[in-house]
Amino acid sequence: EPEVTQTPSHQVTQMGQEVILRCVPISNHLYFYWYRQILGQKVEFLVSFYNNEISEKSEIFDDQFSVERPDGSNFTLKIRSTKLEDSAMYFCASTGVHNEQFFGPGTRLTVL
């Protein structure tokens, strides 16, 4: 069964460093999403991406964040200068025909 994959599973970085989180969505899906879940809190939408551009973004997705689909298979989330409060689990998702979002296993980002 096709699935969304994410790498790495755990990323540790120093405050102020750039990180890139990678996702490989399901191959015939067209809509891609990033969500995050701060420990103990609810899952929050960050950004959606369609046809090589951002279709929607939340207030959380400020200038420090960017997304890219560089090669037709990977979907990346970049945080330019990480802050302590960026520590969270980041989930990638992709959407099939009926708005059923399939989630990846997540990347746990720890900012020290």
Next chain:
Amino acid sequence: AQSVTQLGSHVSVSEGALVLLRCNYSSSVPPYLFWYVQYPNQGLQLLLKYTSAATLVKGINGFEAEFKKSETSFHLTKPSAHMSDAAEYFCAVSSRLGGSQGNLIFGKGTKLSVKP
């Protein structure tokens, strides 16, 4: 704006007992509604979804949910709890009215504990 409210951050049931996890949504138009399950240290797995077809939706692992427009509810039930059902459950609504390809808005989650 759409929103989801899950009543009860923690529900505890005995093995074999009925599971009822409550979810109410806010929307002026019936949206797409979803229940996801998250096991410890894992991602989100779709349990079931409502997409304006049948109001009683059956999902995986014996779970089902009923869409009640008059109550703006989409409660999740399972007749008989199993130890393996212990997890956190999230109700979510699609942000696009009419539900087409919108981002998901999640509730705060309900942690289900199952006692032997």
